[in-house]
Amino acid sequence: MHFGKKLVTTALTAVLAVTLAGCGGGNKPAAKKGDVKWPKKPITFVVPWSAGGDTDFFTRTLSKYLSKELGQTINVVNTVGGGGSVASNKVKDSKPDGSTFLCFDTALALNHSCGIANFGYDAFSPVAMMGKNTGEYVVVRSDFPANTLAELIKYTQEHPNEVKLAANTGATSYYVAVKLQELGAKFNVVNGGSSSVRVASLLGKHIDVSTHTMGVIKQYLPKTGNGSLKILACLAPTRSEAFPDIPTAKEQGVDLSYDMTYNILAPKGTDPAIVAKLSKAVGKVINENPDYAKDIMAGYSAKPFYQDTEETIKTLKAEDDLYMKYSDVFKKGIK
């Protein structure tokens, strides 16, 4: 019985610890006069992907410094599932009291156009853009008989349906697949899974072409790794500052480019003063904190990128418009 009590106590302590982890650690809120009195409580950042991905990385790195800036704990919560729609639905319907925010990315617009979610950015009150990736790259095994994206398209026309291109519904890779087929390529478009799974599938010769961010593939490239994979093109609109010798698809005459952007959204109806304060604080960390810049360079070879609320809305609208054009194709599936 003695031990039973002990176990009960320990168990209750554990439960308390879970609860306290959600409330502890708050420093003094740095409220000035005339300022909105926020945040008084810990803030929750909901990330729709599991820990370890790019969106999670940007959110966690930002919150590490942002919580000091705001003088309040920020809990990063991963609510995974439904291509991101479980989290976006949850934040959309949560109380607009400045305690819950969604940290999402370009997939917000893709979710909308694929019909996984029946709403876009305008169901939220956008706060800021907190990051832009150095773009995604078209990757193949190093022995693949093509060295540019243009050559790859030509190769697929000569060998229709032989080359397997990995694409996931509701992700940028799907947009890439749709665009390339539209430009005349004849891929066998297959489902690929998460980025690291796709890399393994490339190495195991299960798929032939895939799109990736730099962080995942660095160790497989000739100069920075073991040389088992190679890049055919960069899909960003301009060459990456970190990797200036990789040509863009546009330079190769293939009309395909997009940005991977990372946004912060508040539930609709959130006090504009809170949105403004948060956005300003985010801007301060991203633009002025050298440690933040160092962290994102080390993790994702990314440069600090911030947009205020007004610019953010413009960017989100542009993304939504771009992908909604392909809504019918997305919903029907690639043939």
Next chain:
Amino acid sequence: MLAEGLASVLMNPICIVWVFIGTLVGIIFGCIPGLTATMAIAMFLPVTYNMAATQGISVLMALYIGGISGGLISAILLNIPGTPASIATCLDGHPLAAKGQAGKALGVGIVFSFLGTMISLLALVLISPPLASIAIKFGPFEYFSITIFSLTLIITLSSQNLVKGIMTGILGLVFATVGLAPVDSVQRFTFGNPNLNNGFDILTVLVGVFAISEIILAAETAHAKKKDEGTVLTDFTIHGFGFSLVEFKTQIVNMLRSSFIGILLGILPGIGSGTSNMLSYSVAKSQSKHPEKFGTGIIDGIVASETANNATIGGTIIPLLTLGIPGDSTSALLLGALIMKGVQPGPLIFEQNGQVVYAIYAAMALASVCMLGIMFFGLRGFVRILKIPGYLLLPLVFVLCTVGAYGINNQLFDCYSLLFFGFVGYLLEKGKYPMTPLILGFVLGNIMELNLRRSLSYSMGDFSVFFTRPMSCTFLVLAAVSIIVNLYVVYRGRKKEAQEAK
């Protein structure tokens, strides 16, 4: 780098203390139904932000090992598996405890958990590159075939009543279809409720059918029972780990085989932890000279399950480090922690972050030893849980399960699905349907469907590829053999029974 890495853990007193605390917390989270290693790691993740990379990762590894090992306590004592990894431990562990030998059951589980971890650590240290290349060779065709093979385990896991076993297995597959479909994300059985987009979480299904249903049943029979009934006489005086060296020697083959199965399934992301214990259990059963004794409380069953689930840890770490692919939600958190520390998994991790890799090895070894020590002394206390009256213990378990369900994704919806599965489990229990096939079907359903659809898109609708790819074909043949052999065993058993009845 090797010496540096090992020293950063083993020569650093603060780190040793942290690993000890991590293991202890892991065990506590693992043994309480509803609380899991995943939650413990999620809780500790912010704490590790300000630690050195080696130290932070060591703590998380300790939590992981503690969490997987702690699961056997509730499985054996309460018949409630704390995680999918210890389902098969219930099958023989609980009957043995019910016979009054809870101490022995726990002792066997603890020692073989330790040995399983150490054997898999050895594999991780010595042959991780070739094992990683096996993982790469597994494409969707191979994954699909191995899930088909694993589903044939339903026969062994439900030999009491085969038809009912198949029925609950299929029910598990049916529940797995709820949510967005793999590949094309079509909504299935969501009834417009976005919470259902994600499907049901494995934890709500598991804890629901095993724990909540058990509590409902106990509540129902509480008044019917006399005061003394239900409390078992237990051997409170335990020597060592409660079993003899002779008994240990009989289990060596079983241990090695189970370790092998555990490691092999560990390197296959997604299939790993939830399946290895059940696969290893049923292989041990079909290889045994006395398969009929399985389920009655023999240590062979506990050894098979507990060795395999801990061996899976080492296996899971291999694709995590060399390919950056997490096998389950727990290792996904480990991956996140590594990346936050600037350690990018991949083929070059040994060259670029060798120190962290060796620190992980050191932490695994140290945490296993801590686990053995903590559990050795805890053992004498754990068995006394059986003396706590149900009306005190079960409500507490109920609360913890609900807290745990909320903790999965921080949403109340998971608590409701927990209750739903509790009710489903209650009905099944009333009809004497076996629960284990349900979990197996649920765990494998999504992997099977996803890989079937992927395979067919790879082959453009051609089914023959499943047979022309050597590894895929091997598993399909194994599946056929498994069905035939196991059905024969069931048939022979019935015939024997019929003869004896005459």
